[in-house]
Amino acid sequence: MRSFVSVLFLFAAYILLVTARHRKHVPQRPNILFLLADDLGWGDVEYNGGRADTPHLNALAHGANSIQFTRFYSGAPVCSPTRGTVLTGRNHNRYCIWKANTHSKDCNWTKDFQCPAKMPLPPSEVTVAEVLQTAGYRTGVFGKWHLGDLKHVENGHSRWSPSHPGMHGFDVWKVTERAVPTVNPNCACFDPETCRIGRYRKSALPACSNYYSNNVSSLPTPCPPHTNSRTVPSPPCPIVPHPNAILGDDSHFIVRELKSFINDSIASSHPFFAYVPFHAPHNRYIADTAYAMKYAEKGLKGKERDYYGSIEALDDSVGEILAHLDAVGIRDTTMVWFTSDNGPAAGSPGSTNGLEGEKGTLYEGGIRVPGILQWPAIIEENMVSDYQVSTNDFLPTIVDITNTRLPDSRILDGSSILPFLLGVRTERLSAMHWAFKINGDFSRKYTAVSIEGDLKLHATSRTVRSQEAVCTTLLRTK
Numbered sequence: 001m002r003s004f005v006s007v008l009f010l011f012a013a014y015i016l017l018v019t020a021r022h023r024k025h026v027p028q029r030p031n032i033l034f035l036l037a038d039d040l041g042w043g044d045v046e047y048n049g050g051r052a053d054t055p056h057l058n059a060l061a062h063g064a065n066s067i068q069f070t071r072f073y074s075g076a077p078v079c080s081p082t083r084g085t086v087l088t089g090r091n092h093n094r095y096c097i098w099k100a101n102t103h104s105k106d107c108n109w110t111k112d113f114q115c116p117a118k119m120p121l122p123p124s125e126v127t128v129a130e131v132l133q134t135a136g137y138r139t140g141v142f143g144k145w146h147l148g149d150l151k152h153v154e155n156g157h158s159r160w161s162p163s164h165p166g167m168h169g170f171d172v173w174k175v176t177e178r179a180v181p182t183v184n185p186n187c188a189c190f191d192p193e194t195c196r197i198g199r200y201r202k203s204a205l206p207a208c209s210n211y212y213s214n215n216v217s218s219l220p221t222p223c224p225p226h227t228n229s230r231t232v233p234s235p236p237c238p239i240v241p242h243p244n245a246i247l248g249d250d251s252h253f254i255v256r257e258l259k260s261f262i263n264d265s266i267a268s269s270h271p272f273f274a275y276v277p278f279h280a281p282h283n284r285y286i287a288d289t290a291y292a293m294k295y296a297e298k299g300l301k302g303k304e305r306d307y308y309g310s311i312e313a314l315d316d317s318v319g320e321i322l323a324h325l326d327a328v329g330i331r332d333t334t335m336v337w338f339t340s341d342n343g344p345a346a347g348s349p350g351s352t353n354g355l356e357g358e359k360g361t362l363y364e365g366g367i368r369v370p371g372i373l374q375w376p377a378i379i380e381e382n383m384v385s386d387y388q389v390s391t392n393d394f395l396p397t398i399v400d401i402t403n404t405r406l407p408d409s410r411i412l413d414g415s416s417i418l419p420f421l422l423g424v425r426t427e428r429l430s431a432m433h434w435a436f437k438i439n440g441d442f443s444r445k446y447t448a449v450s451i452e453g454d455l456k457l458h459a460t461s462r463t464v465r466s467q468e469a470v471c472t473t474l475l476r477t478k
């Protein structure tokens with residue numbers, strides 16, 4: 001009898017322990033930072049065998065309040081589609097962003113909404129920024145937008161396009177339309193040696209307007225700050241390039257803008273969401289002088305020197321962000337996500353550290369990317385986890401944590417990882433799916449992939465017209 005009571009007591013204690021763990025208090029209004037590298041391969045970070053020095057990312061991955069995900073996936077194998085998945089929680093094929101640089105004529109939605117922009121994220125999509133903006137968050141995006149041109153020409157004047165970040169829930173934005181050089185980003189430049197020292201042909205100066213912003217003092221009223229996420233300004237507001245020359249490393253510029261946004265958010269007593277899509281290490285990767293010299297001293301030159309140098313500049317920028325969170329006392333109340341939008345580009349020095357494929361493919365090297373989440377409020381000890389996460393999961397997770405809602409019952413392709421963070425769930429319940437057309441061209445081969453547990457279904461078709469799968473393989477992803 002005594003042993004039965006003892007067992008009963010131990011069982012009750014176990015239940016209490018488990019329940020207490022599951023009752024862990026979840027702060028509903030954390031600050032949220034989503035840091036996104038561009039074309040950073042699985043093997044490009046030092047902690048996964050990369051050749052660039054990434055001490056800050058190493059520390060973040062190994063930090064006491066971090067999870068290092070070994071199975072973190074981008075929602076697509078190229079830029080624009082993955083960015084759509086981050087913001088919407090939905091597969092990019094649902095809103096016609098088949099590829100990077102998709103032109104609006106490819107999209108059916110333009111029949112109902114005349115958008116002159118390229119690569120537009122449709123206004124009908126609801127972004128995580130809109131959800132959080134509605135919930136009282138201050139929202140900002142700094143870096144590479146790549147979800148629609150920011151401007152269009154109307155009656156000879158450059159105007160805001162209907163697909164800029166202000167249309168998608170961002171209060172503050174300083175963004176580019178697409179890739180820019182990782183040094184001196186505000187000017188078109190094609191030669192690393194020339195770009196590095198900021199020496200441009202005068203003929204290139206008119207092109208020095210890659211960054212656009214909605215809160216520069218030169219904007220006329222009543223346009224700025226443009227915070228209405230659904231209304232096209234009427235009359236359309238002129239789009240104004242960032243007024244100052246941006247010299248030096250682009251990642252550092254982005255962080256300076258981000259720190260200012262964080263400080264303003266604290267001053268306004270609002271929680272913030274900042275989406276920070278860096279340009280590094282996407283081509284044209286150019287290392288700023290100090291970084292270039294460091295890797296030159298290691299015997300590297302040309303593309304390798306600049307590629308690794310631009311990654312270390314990115315790493316230093318991440319370190320600067322984390323130091324700033326400490327300096328202003330919000331490290332514990334801020335969740336920090338870090339990942340990449342796809343694998344390394346073919347022809348770049350980027351590394352998958354042995355994973356098959358590269359950017360543009362749905363093999364592991366194209367979509368399995370570095371992934372880290374730091375959140376001291378919930379994560380109490382470092383964990384290296386093979387729990388599968390996709391960029392599609394970001395919005396559902398944030399909606400779950402903040403106890404917010406989407407305005408309708410639209411289909412989401414991601415799922416919340418909060419149950420995993422709380423220890424309630426140890427394995428992903430739902431499969432993850434990709435469908436990608438090479439170069440977005442329907443007449444060429446497409447690939448569809450599903451991952452469930454350790455199994456990966458990889459199907460290809462010669463033509464989408466035939467709907468005929470000519471190759472289907474089932475393979476283990478590890």
Ligand SMILES: [Ca+2]
Pocket residue numbers: 038039078079282341342
């Ligand atoms: Ca990319």
